[in-house]
Amino acid sequence: MKDGINDFFTREAGKRLILSGAGAAARGAYEAGAGLVLTYPGSPVVETFDLLASPESPVKDRCAIVINEHVAYHQALGYSLAGGRSFIIMKHVGVNVCADPMHYSAYTGVNGGMVILTGSDPGANCSTGEFDVRFYSLHTHIPIFEPRDFNETVIITKKAFEFSERYKLPVMVVIPSAFCYGVGSALSGGALDIKNGGEFINSRDYTNVGALAVKRHELLAAKIERMRMDEEFGGDGDRDGNGGEKFCGDLSGRFVFNKGALIITSGIYYNFVSEALRELKIDDLNSIYSPALTYPLNIPELLQVFNSHNFEKIIFAEDLEGFLEIQISSFMAHNKINADIFGKNKINGFGELKYPVLKQILSQLLCRSGNNAQISITEINNDNEKDFYLQPLPREGTFCPGCPHRAFFYALNKFISEYDVIGGDIGCSSLPPHFSSWLACMNSGTSIASGVSLSIAGGRGGQSCEKKQRVVSIIGDSTFFHSGMQTIMQCAASNSDQICFILDNGWTAMTGHQPTFTTRPLNESSHDGQRVSIKKILEAFGVKRILEIDPFRVDKFKALLNELFEAKTGAKDFTAVIVRRECRMMAKKREAARNTNDGVKKLFKTLNYQIIKERCAQCNECYSVLSCPAIFKDDGGELYINHDICDGCGICFQICPNGAIAKSEVEYGG
Amino acid sequence: MAAKNIIITGMGGQGVLYLTSLMRQAxxxxxxxxxxxxxxxxxxxxGHVASIIRFEDGFNDEADGCINDGTGSANANNAISQNTAPQSVSTFTRALDFDDGACDYALSLEASELLKFNDKLSGRSLIITDEFIMAPTNIRRADAAYFKFSELKRHFTQITARFIHGDFRNEAKRISGGAQAANLLLLGRFIALSEGALELKDINDFCDARDFNLITRGAQMENK
Structure with missing residues (x-):
């Protein structure tokens, strides 16, 4: 790409930028002069942080990856209380991690603008799960904005800081994964100077106990009520100059008034609804309302919408749980507004709302009378699929060629059975093939704690079990620091009967290789963060048995596992095994950095592996059991190594029972 | 002009996102x-990777208000004063996603990945795919059969007469020494077959000379 990131940080207004949704939020925070940018890496909003922390960024020194979202939230809150503008970036499950400070920060309030960017993930396209993160606002009372497009994301993120300062509340901006990874154009606004934190002035407002907490709650309710009645929203504008849209403020919703039915939506679904109505040729017969502030809903804006016409049919076009439907149905009931409501009784409350599904629902509700059948996303897909000759087969996510996790799971699988229990966590190590019939892929390393109770129920107690269930827990190095440490400390304290494998690949690999506390710098100028020894932490926690192993030494690793699992029949000590081998993608970058550091290209030697067909018994140990993606099967069923994909890790060479894989040394570079 | 819809798909590491980035900018x-x-x-x-691009002609005209400074006079080059947020950037109110059967161009760097978009394809679709197929690891573990290219070819030619395929990976290796450039050859093939939707000169500003040369070589490949 010739045009690079430099334009992204222009201070000029009016320049056209190509931005992802995640990038548009970054641009908004930059324009707002955010003085502190914090994150714990999480798709789909990784790019937001990466842009602001990039070498070209004027605010890169203000950016930090923090141990977890809970700590990040506290840091951001402190900066904001001291008057600075803080910006926290997290995925929807990260909100669970910082839920505690989120609640009380609404009570204490903020001083400098504090904005939380949350990437939601309807359809769980890049997450371990989906849920409607917007519902947090109903009990935290933190306002939520949902921008509808790239340009609006820049504007709203910027304005959210002002809004936060006006109401002295943290503000959340929610953008879904499809939009985060979407790309479109936006205009730059002018960039403000960085708003730094200043002197912290102590106040009883920040104390939140007993009667003071109740008082703060009362004041928060009053604040929310003022927000609901804020007359800056709505208005009689004509923002697009075509007479169709009635509201004019930067933070106002969109109201396209054409009588007919009223379709209520928010965020990116505004454009879905607009286009669907146009395609159905009923866009001039129906109205659309899409609030930008989806909690609390603005009453003057709602009154303008509902006073404009006696809508007989209200359709809520939103994914997941029906956040707008619940709020606006309540508003309608309080204001004695009667209409037929179609929402979660028509659109599933799970999965991503796809355009063809939405269009079909609108068609049924608005183009055909009397058809009130529930529409299932699955049914629609199935109807279409049966017309085709071939149906797609699922492609599981898998480890990269040369990934140390593949070697680890290959060896582990030799020693566990389907009867045993493996608990996993979030990250690369949660990917298939995990070689187990059950893997509790839960966020934040909770499976280790679950292992404590499971080992009591099935393993140590075992009265109700036919035989002993062995309990194995697995956690990556990033999650170890994020939230695994407490559970491991508890395991050590209770001497839980389980083996905990800590897969230390030195990076937060799944989200794009952010450094962790075990990361070695790639070169002198890269990551210079503090390095921490997992082993020393485990020792300090009182873990009695700590082992370290390289998964690429397959025989040695298997011998260790043999010893561990055999010994488990008698021993009860909690055992932690640090499985250490750097993420292969980053190890290669390290090699490349070494290669070019002195500006002279060097000659390197590497190992090349090849399957000797005459020796291969087609046992499929490398192809099916190891599941190495570089090994292919030709039309005749013979196996071969695709050298475009092979990483040269040599695990296949080590495990082949027939000695059918040969290695040779090749030179490259120079 | 109605919106044109493009699907680009393949697997992680094949260069889908770079290809998408070039096309989006152009x-x-x-x-x-x-x-x-x-x-x-x-x-x-x-892993599965896919990109959707939607574009529409007529928005680069000042009169159409691609860049609207909020004063009612649309002007793409109208600099707005510092610290003044623009009111709107575009009247292009299209959904991120598009309707079933509405794909105009489908580019697939791994042939079987395009099956995931069966619903989006139709007789109007120009499909260009690499002949490369990679069985998923879950299929391998189950020791199950996976698609052969001949089956996929039959499938896609049932959908559209405009089905083009090529051994882009091996051709890239032959030309550049590495299979990684298959995405650029495939982009070149698309440019040659897109009837002006995208031309070589459109892409030149966004890639270096080596990549442009490979795209040009792709444009010169023969159809299969």
């Missing part, structure tokens, strides 16, 4: 309005 410059989204998965290789 299409935005040429047409003035694009939208769409990516399905990127995690950072690791060989």
């Amino acid at each position: 299409l935005l410059k040429k047409y003035g309005a694009i939208t769409g989204y990516d399905n990127r998965g995690g950072a690791q290789r060989l």
Whole structure:
């Protein structure tokens, strides 16, 4: 790409930028002069942080990856209380991690603008799960904005800081994964100077106990009520100059008034609804309302919408749980507004709302009378699929060629059975093939704690079990620091009967290789963060048995596992095994950095592996059991190594029972 | 002109996102309005990756208000004073996603990945795919059969008469020494077959000379 990131940080207004949704939020925070940018890496909003922390960024020194979202939230809150503008970036499950400070920060309030960017993930396209993160606002009372497009994301993120300062509340901006990874154009606004934190002035407002907490709650309710009645929203504008849209403020919703039915939506679904109505040729017969502030809903804006016409049919076009439907149905009931409501009784409350599904629902509700059948996303897909000759087969996510996790799971699988229990966590190590019939892929390393109770129920107690269930827990190095440490400390304290494998690949690999506390710098100028020894932490926690192993030494690793699992029949000590081998993608970058550091290209030697067909018994140990993606099967069923994909890790060479894989040394570079 | 819809798919590590990035920049410059989204998965290789690009002609004209400074006079080059937020950037109110059967161009760097978009394909679709197929690891573990290219060819030619395929990976290896450039050859093939939707000159501003040369070589490949 010739045009690079430099334009992204222009201070000029009016320049056209190509931005992802995640990038548009970054641009908004930059324009707002955010003085502190914090994150714990999480798709789909990784790019937001990466842009602001990039070498070209004027605010890169203000950016930090923090141990977890809970700590990040506290840091951001402190900066904001001291008057600075803080910006926290997290995925929807990260909100669970910082839920505690989120609640009380609404009570204490903020001083400098504090904005939380949350990437939601309807359809769980890049997450371990989906849920409607917007519902947090109903009990935290933190306002939520949902921008509808790239340009609006820049504007709203910027304005959210002002809004936060006006109401002295943290503000959340929610953008879904499809939009985060979407790309479109936006205009730059002018960039403000960085708003730094200043002197912290102590106040009883920040104390939140007993009667003071109740008082703060009362004041928060009053604040929310003022927000609901804020007359800056709505208005009689004509923002697009075509007479169709009635509201004019930067933070106002969109109201396209054409009588007919009223379709209520928010965020990116505004454009879905607009286009669907146009395609159905009923866009001039129906109205659309899409609030930008989806909690609390603005009453003057709602009154303008509902006073404009006696809508007989209200359709809520939103994914997941029906956040707008619940709020606006309540508003309608309080204001004695009667209409037929179609929402979660028509659109599933799970999965991503796809355009063809939405269009079909609108068609049924608005183009055909009397058809009130529930529409299932699955049914629609199935109807279409049966017309085709071939149906797609699922492609599981898998480890990269040369990934140390593949070697680890290959060896582990030799020693566990389907009867045993493996608990996993979030990250690369949660990917298939995990070689187990059950893997509790839960966020934040909770499976280790679950292992404590499971080992009591099935393993140590075992009265109700036919035989002993062995309990194995697995956690990556990033999650170890994020939230695994407490559970491991508890395991050590209770001497839980389980083996905990800590897969230390030195990076937060799944989200794009952010450094962790075990990361070695790639070169002198890269990551210079503090390095921490997992082993020393485990020792300090009182873990009695700590082992370290390289998964690429397959025989040695298997011998260790043999010893561990055999010994488990008698021993009860909690055992932690640090499985250490750097993420292969980053190890290669390290090699490349070494290669070019002195500006002279060097000659390197590497190992090349090849399957000797005459020796291969087609046992499929490398192809099916190891599941190495570089090994292919030709039309005749013979196996071969695709050298475009092979990483040269040599695990296949080590495990082949027939000695059918040969290695040779090749030179490259120079 | 109605919106044109492109699907680009393949697996992590094949260069889908770079290809998409080049096309998005070129299409935005040429047409003035694009939208769409990516399905990127995690950072690791060989998972499903897909991009959607939607573009529409007519938005690069000042009168059409691609860049609207909020004063009612649309002007793409109208600099707005410092610290004044623009009111709107575009009247391109298209959804990120598009309707079933409405795909105009489908580019697939791994032939079987395009099956995931069966619903989006139709007789209007120009499909260009690499003949490369990679069986998923879950299929391998189950010791199950996976698609052969001849089956996929039959499938896609049932959908559209405009089905083009090529051994782009091996051709890339032959030309550049590495299979990684298959994406650029495939882009070149698309440019040659897109009937002007995108031209070589459109892409030149956004890639270096080596990549442009490979795209040009792709444009010169023969159809299969």
